[in-house]
Amino acid sequence: MRKERIRAVRSWRGGRARRDCVYVLKDANLPGFRGLHAACVHVLFSFEFQGHAYECALVSWYSPVGDRPDADTGMWMVEPDVEVQGRRRQLRLxxxxxxxxxxxxxxIGVAGQSFLPLGVGPDISLDVFREFYVNKYADHHSNEIAF
Known part of the structure; x- marks a missing residue:
């Protein structure tokens, strides 16, 4: 198994923030993506309590749209979990x-039928789109666990 670097930084190479997405174990008894959650990492931190070190992440959650992968792409679709407070929509952290x-x-952001506005890049795509495909074709390991 190889190691991966998960990033959660305020400024990536002098630009905007970089917040990587991850698979989080939900239920090891369920196969594929049914046993996982998708989440976006906002902050990585650790603390010590009563002599034990705890490594943690502050994440926002994505919930599946439907109960099976999309028929056209074979990929699961997710949407950000939000709490609605009056007119404000806040991510569930x-x-x-x-x-x-x-x-x-x-x-991968689901664009729909309309054109994307200029300037939409990977640094703001998680803020722009309302639904996403969970890309199981990103690499061999994703294909093995996100079916």
Whole structure:
């Protein structure tokens, strides 16, 4: 098994923030993506409590759209979990243990029928799109776990 670098930084190479997405273990008894959550990592941190070190991540969650992969692409679709407070929509954030992260995930924004505005790049795509494909074709390991 190889190691992966998960990034959560305020500024990537002098530009905007970089927040990587990950697969988080939900239920080891369920096959493929049914046993996983998709999440975006906002902050990586650790702390010590009563002599034990805890490595954690602050993540925002993505919930599946439907109960099976998309018929046309074979990829699962997800949407960000949001809490609605009046007119404001806020991402649902949670602190999790790094031990529950399986590996990096690749989300592809679902554009629909309209053209994308100029300037939409990977640095803001998680903020622009309302739905995403979970890219199981990103690499061999993704294809093995996100079916």
């Amino acid at each position: 949670q602190v999790i243990s790094l031990k529950t992260i399986v590996r990096a995930a690749h989300l």
